[in-house]
Amino acid sequence: MTESIRLINPAARESALKKAGYNLFAVRAEDVYIDLLTDSGTGAMSQEQWAAIMRGDESYAGARSYHRLRSVVEDIFGFKYFVPTHQGRAAENILAACLVKPGQYVPSNMHFDTTDANIRARGGRPVNLVIDEAYDPANTHPFKGNMDIAKLNSFIKETGAENIPFGMVTVTNNAGGGQPVSLENLKAVADVYHSFDLPFFIDAARYAENAFFIKLREPGYSSKSVKEIAREMFALADGMTMSAKKDAIVNIGGLLCMNDGILFENVKNELILREGFPTYGGLAGRDLDAMAVGLYEGLDEDYLTYRLGQTAYLVAIINEAGIATIQPAGGHAVYLDAASVLPHIPQSEFPGQALCVELYRQGAIRGVEIGSVMFAHSDPETGKIVYPKLELLRLAIPRRTYTQSHMDYVADTLKHIKNRASTIHGYKFTYAPELLRHFTAQFEPL
Numbered sequence: 035m036t037e038s039i040r041l042i043n044p045a046a047r048e049s050a051l052k053k054a055g056y057n058l059f060a061v062r063a064e065d066v067y068i069d070l071l072t073d074s075g076t077g078a079m080s081q082e083q084w085a086a087i088m089r090g091d092e093s094y095a096g097a098r099s100y101h102r103l104r105s106v107v108e109d110i111f112g113f114k115y116f117v118p119t120h121q122g123r124a125a126e127n128i129l130a131a132c133l134v135k136p137g138q139y140v141p142s143n144m145h146f147d148t149t150d151a152n153i154r155a156r157g158g159r160p161v162n163l164v165i166d167e168a169y170d171p172a173n174t175h176p177f178k179g180n181m182d183i184a185k186l187n188s189f190i191k192e193t194g195a196e197n198i199p200f201g202m203v204t205v206t207n208n209a210g211g212g213q214p215v216s217l218e219n220l221k222a223v224a225d226v227y228h229s230f231d232l233p234f235f236i237d238a239a240r241y242a243e244n245a246f247f248i249k250l251r252e253p254g255y256s257s258k259s260v261k262e263i264a265r266e267m268f269a270l271a272d273g274m275t276m277s278a279k280k281d282a283i284v285n286i287g288g289l290l291c292m293n294d295g296i297l298f299e300n301v302k303n304e305l306i307l308r309e310g311f312p313t314y315g316g317l318a319g320r321d322l323d324a325m326a327v328g329l330y331e332g333l334d335e336d337y338l339t340y341r342l343g344q345t346a347y348l349v350a351i352i353n354e355a356g357i358a359t360i361q362p363a364g365g366h367a368v369y370l371d372a373a374s375v376l377p378h379i380p381q382s383e384f385p386g387q388a389l390c391v392e393l394y395r396q397g398a399i400r401g402v403e404i405g406s407v408m409f410a411h412s413d414p415e416t417g418k419i420v421y422p423k424l425e426l427l428r429l430a431i432p433r434r435t436y437t438q439s440h441m442d443y444v445a446d447t448l449k450h451i452k453n454r455a456s457t458i459h460g461y462k463f464t465y466a467p468e469l470l471r472h473f474t475a476q477f478e479p480l
């Protein structure tokens with residue numbers, strides 16, 4: 035598929051911003067020139083996927099599409115049971131509904147915002163225990179998504195395993211720069227969870243990119259295939275949630291897998307209530323077929339070389355333009371260190387959001403803030419606002435969509451912004467909902 039894009043003039047961009055309450059989620063997509071809001075569901079599907087869509091079996095129960103997907107899911111992930119869901123957060127919602135009770139804690143390296151919110155929505159408390167290096171943007175640790183094993187151990191001891199329904203790890207770590215988790219670390223995490231009899235779930239949204247980083251960076255894995263590495267990763271876990279909109283390169287879809295038969299029974303009941311019958315889970319048969327094909331395409335090593343290469347290229351040219359990004363390059367996105375680009379804007383005035391608005395104003399490019407708008411919250415005990423450690427602007431790269439010249443345009447635009455950074459101001463909320471506020475919040479310039 036190809037799609038035309040257009041660049042609207044600066045005055046039209048200014049009025050689009052005002053109309054959107056300075057929240058880029060509220061800008062019309064046709065008013066965006068390069069859309070780096072997300073890599074989720076925005077990739078270009080292949081001819082094989084479109085062909086598979088034509089073969090979709092729309093039977094309500096037991097469709098051929100379901101069985102084709104089932105054999106791929108078994109082949110790659112190896113769990114005993116699975117259900118399709120309409121996207122990742124639906125899998126998280128069902129898992130949290132079945133397992134999380136009010137007051138319980140769910141540790142991870144870093145939860146993504148929907149996972150965080152789904153745990154909180156059940157009265158639970160998400161806990162992030164990633165290694166300290168993850169909070170230092172300049173640190174070039176090859177596996178900055180790793181869990182801090184010592185912190186995890188003492189957290190479980192102090193909290194009591196009975197107050198923890200399950201543990202997680204997100205691969206790659208989206209909230210912390212798209213950084214991978216090593217197999218050595220995954221093994222250690224699995225050992226800790228299992229030593230306390232806690233089930234271990236992987237958030238597998240970008241598992242293929244993570245597996246390819248393991249192949250490239252972890253000693254002993256260079257001659258293994260990405261699929262073999264993936265099998266090794268999932269053999270350590272008791273289940274997984276997955277947004278198929280990432281590494282399965284589909285526009286919609288998700289997966290929830292597990293080995294526990296009793297949990298599976300509960301999951302199916304919850305799924306029927308909220309998503310659909312267990313053999314389609316909120317998707318059309320054709321979506322299941324597109325996912326079945328996309329799961330294998332996402333593991334193709336030529337594709338992954340191009341994919342991670344494009345991200346590394348964008349990081350390199352942005353750094354050349356004098357703008358700091360999280361190092362090293364992650365998998366699916368570039369994370370600009372907004373705090374260092376706009377050091378004069380305090381966290382309470384949202385430097386990440388200010389940079390996000392400026393990128394649209396200057397070049398009609400859309401990114402997303404991953405900082406205080408997304409994560410600052412008031413502490414339930416003290417009532418004080420707790421700010422995140424990083425103020426980032428994420429530029430996520432849709433799969434198989436943009437070319438190198440699009441990336442060059444992004445870096446050029448950032449150069450212009452950098453030159454007038456000291457004139458840029460912060461923002462304040464005019465509206466903010468309690469949960470997942472970055473999607474619908476409204477702002478006013480200060």
Ligand code: F0G
Nearest residue numbers: 072074121122123146148208239277279
């Ligand atoms: N887990 C991770 C690590 C994610 O990045 C996402 C979505 C989800 C779960 C939820 O999946 O969107 O299919 O419901 N991330 C998107 C993003 C929205 O832009 O990073 P979903």
